[in-house]
Amino acid sequence: MEFVLIAIAILVVALLAGIGLLVGAGRRTTRLDDDAATGTTLTRPRPADTQAPPAPSGSTASGLGLPPETVELPPAEPEPGLVFETPPPSAGRLVRLRSRLARSQSSLGRGLLTVLAREKLTEDDWEEVEETLLAADVGIAATTQIVERLRTQSMVLATASGADLRELLVRELTAVLGPDLDRTLGTERRDGRPGVVLVVGVNGAGKTTTVGKIARALVGDGKSVVLGAADTFRAAAADQLETWGERVGVLTVRGKEGGDPASVAFEAVRTGTEGEVDTVVVDTAGRLHTKSGLMDELGKVKRVVEKQAPVTEVLLVLDATTGQNGVVQARVFTEAVDVTGVVLTKLDGTAKGGIVVRVQQELGIPVKLIGLGEGADDLAPFEARAFAEGLVGGEY
Numbered sequence: 001m002e003f004v005l006i007a008i009a010i011l012v013v014a015l016l017a018g019i020g021l022l023v024g025a026g027r028r029t030t031r032l033d034d035d036a037a038t039g040t041t042l043t044r045p046r047p048a049d050t051q052a053p054p055a056p057s058g059s060t061a062s063g064l065g066l067p068p069e070t071v072e073l074p075p076a077e078p079e080p081g082l083v084f085e086t087p088p089p090s091a092g093r094l095v096r097l098r099s100r101l102a103r104s105q106s107s108l109g110r111g112l113l114t115v116l117a118r119e120k121l122t123e124d125d126w127e128e129v130e131e132t133l134l135a136a137d138v139g140i141a142a143t144t145q146i147v148e149r150l151r152t153q154s155m156v157l158a159t160a161s162g163a164d165l166r167e168l169l170v171r172e173l174t175a176v177l178g179p180d181l182d183r184t185l186g187t188e189r190r191d192g193r194p195g196v197v198l199v200v201g202v203n204g205a206g207k208t209t210t211v212g213k214i215a216r217a218l219v220g221d222g223k224s225v226v227l228g229a230a231d232t233f234r235a236a237a238a239d240q241l242e243t244w245g246e247r248v249g250v251l252t253v254r255g256k257e258g259g260d261p262a263s264v265a266f267e268a269v270r271t272g273t274e275g276e277v278d279t280v281v282v283d284t285a286g287r288l289h290t291k292s293g294l295m296d297e298l299g300k301v302k303r304v305v306e307k308q309a310p311v312t313e314v315l316l317v318l319d320a321t322t323g324q325n326g327v328v329q330a331r332v333f334t335e336a337v338d339v340t341g342v343v344l345t346k347l348d349g350t351a352k353g354g355i356v357v358r359v360q361q362e363l364g365i366p367v368k369l370i371g372l373g374e375g376a377d378d379l380a381p382f383e384a385r386a387f388a389e390g391l392v393g394g395e396y
């Protein structure tokens, strides 16, 4: 009799668990991981087969009381009726997007070309050239270099056609943009571990948007990606990131609002390592709940992540419209974490495209990516020549 009762109890429990899993599979995202200590949840778009809930990851398994096993990320398939977007590859994007630098063009390109086209250049004209470059935030050192080089070519300038002048200017601007700097993004797997990209910057600079855009570009280049929502300052930040991920079928690891950012980052990298993805991209906060300094916290996030895998790229996101202020902020970040590349966002909204030159010269760090709009694919790998062409404007 006892055995019969036990058997019935087991049946009832199994039935309830089965119903629970089916209901769970109907949600917008599937919850794979619930780590009580960190409150980390792992979500990704629900697999198409609703009858078979996704295989739990190692951490999930321990959360559910199942034996740990290797993480096998469920196949990335959209919910019925939804189609994952296929973003364009990253190569050649700047050439396509360079006209977005139109505001810079109108002040810098047109301004300079008008002066240089004058028949005989006077001291006043050269001063005007200098002022135009400074107004575009090119910085004193580079401005001096450009003006000096143009002056030595004034004989050539006197007879040059419009197209020749434009070419000359593009060449001089390219030269101060550091055409030979190594701008390779550290996103590749190394020694059996994913590339880890940490994205830092002040509040509102465009970090989350940039992480989302990077994920799309990587997917467009055929890479597998996991996102870490280590901005736990507000829950909406993780939602924002998750939405970016879901559109292209990328998994987001997130934590509780106010939780420990380092744990979320750690968990994201662990998931990426076990799932053998190419790249883990970690978004961080520009503000904190706790009194501990943001810089201390970022340092901690990096140290904790490195227990799993080396951080292969630290990207500092700077809002191009903030000018000198942005450069000052940037120094603080470079002291806290070893920044390896700069992302300049909102270059579509400023006439000060020359800020790229200043940032590179004053920080000694290459600009690797630029944001040229709010659209999902408005992020481009930086290329000196294409950027100079964008600044000068005209037909190419």
Ligand SMILES: Nc1nc2c(ncn2[C@@H]2O[C@H](COP(=O)(O)OP(=O)(O)OP(=O)(O)O)[C@@H](O)[C@H]2O)c(=O)[nH]1
Pocket: 201, 202, 203, 204, 205, 206, 207, 208, 209, 210, 231, 237, 285, 286, 287, 345, 346, 347, 348, 349, 370, 371, 372, 373, 374, 378
């Ligand atoms: N025009 C333009 N807007 C951008 C660009 N990059 C980001 N933005 C906008 O900037 C705003 C802030 O972007 P977020 O990505 O939320 O900034 P964040 O650094 O994550 O901000 P916090 O999480 O609050 O620290 C959003 O409205 C973005 O759409 C860009 O390249 N061009």
Ligand SMILES: [Mg+2]
Pocket: 207, 208, 209, 231, 237, 284
């Ligand atoms: Mg953000």
